[in-house]
Amino acid sequence: NAGVTQTPKFQVLKTGQSMTLQCAQDMNHEYMSWYRQDPGMGLRLIHYSVGAGITDQGEVPNGYNVSRSTTEDFPLRLLSAAPSQTSVYFCASSYTGLSLYNEQFFGPGTRLTVL
Amino acid sequence: QKEVEQDPGPLSVPEGAIVSLNCTYSNSAFQYFMWYRQYSRKGPELLMYTYSSGNKEDGRFTAQVDKSSKYISLFIRDSQPSDSATYLCAMSGGNYGQNFVFGPGTRLSVLP
Numbered sequence: 001n002a003g004v005t006q007t008p009k010f011q012v013l014k015t016g017q018s019m020t021l022q023c024a025q026d027m028n029h030e031y032m033s034w035y036r037q038d039p040g041m042g043l044r045l046i047h048y049s050v051g052a053g054i055t056d057q058g059e060v061p062n063g064y065n066v067s068r069s070t071t072e073d074f075p076l077r078l079l080s081a082a083p084s085q086t087s088v089y090f091c092a093s094s095y096t097g098l099s100l101y102n103e104q105f106f107g108p109g110t111r112l113t114v115l
Numbered sequence: 116q117k118e119v120e121q122d123p124g125p126l127s128v129p130e131g132a133i134v135s136l137n138c139t140y141s142n143s144a145f146q147y148f149m150w151y152r153q154y155s156r157k158g159p160e161l162l163m164y165t166y167s168s169g170n171k172e173d174g175r176f177t178a179q180v181d182k183s184s185k186y187i188s189l190f191i192r193d194s195q196p197s198d199s200a201t202y203l204c205a206m207s208g209g210n211y212g213q214n215f216v217f218g219p220g221t222r223l224s225v226l227p
Contacts, residue, residue, distance in 0.1 A: 004158070033214075040123060042203065042217035043159070058214060090158050104215075106158030 002026050004107035006091050012113045013081040021076040021110050023091030031094045032074040033058070033104075034066065036087040043090065049074055081114045088112070118142055121204055121218035130227050134191040138204035138218045141185065145206040145216075148180050150189045153201045153220065162202070163189070194225045 007022045025032065033048035035058075045058030049068040063085060065077040074093075078085060091107040121138045128134055136150075146167055151159035163178045165171045165187075171178045177190040187206075191198055204218040 035217075040219050042119070042121075042219040043205075044217075045214050048214070092158075103161045106160065108158050109156070 004091055004093055004105050006089075006107035006110050008110060009108070010111045012115065013078070014115050015081060015083060017081050019078050019081065021078075021089055021091075021112075023074045023076065023107060024072050025074075025091075025093040025105070026072065027093065027095075027105065028071060029093035029095050029105075030071070032068065033092050034064070034074070034076045035090045035092065036060065036085075037090060037109075038087050046076065046089075078112075083114045086112060086114045118216050119204065119206060119218040122221055123219055125222040125224060127224045127226060128194055130194060130196060130225055132194050132225070134194050134198070134223060134225075136189040136191075136202050136204075136221050136223070138187050138206075139185055140187075140206060140216075142206075142208075142216075143182075143185065144208040147207045148178070148187050149205040149207075149215070150176075150178060151203040151205060151217075153203060155200070159203055196225050196227050199224045 004025045030051045034046040035043040037043050044060050046064050047066040049055045052068050052071050055066050055068055068074050089110045092104045094104045119140045149164040150162045152162045153159040165178045165180050168180050168182045175192045179188040201220040201222045203220040205215045207215045
């Protein structure tokens, strides 16, 4: 049971490049989400999904795209990278929608630098 | 004003000390309160959660919620070097599907 896995661990992009951050979970969780973590800002929700085929925007969705074709995978796409997207990105999953009783499990993170 | 405020630290204490970590919030609709621990270069992991006001104890950790003051605390007794991490508070209104709001985290160092 690998839990939540993320690839790559580190990435450097040039402004304007696009890329996809991969996230997978093997716990059969319905709910998956993407956060970014910046110094002094805490974790901020980018996009989330309550099941395959269903996605919605979080607090800071601009510049990012997601899709959920399977229960296991939830990739995050940066359409045209900007220096403001330099951050640490975390994927998380939980059994169902967010509630006190459904613990979110976080992946190890992807450190992205945009030059 | 941010919805959730937390002193970023860093906070350094000697081994064995009692540590007090705190968050304040502005949204009176929050009912569920959580503390996450995040080791360096790792993802956050859930440490404790509480509902509404009151205390909850789990081993060396005690979580306290005072909704009247919009103030939550995490106490760590007999702190250990392995407790050195960033501690994030998080809260939610509790409605199904409602998202969490995280504090920025407090970095704690417990010195041997």
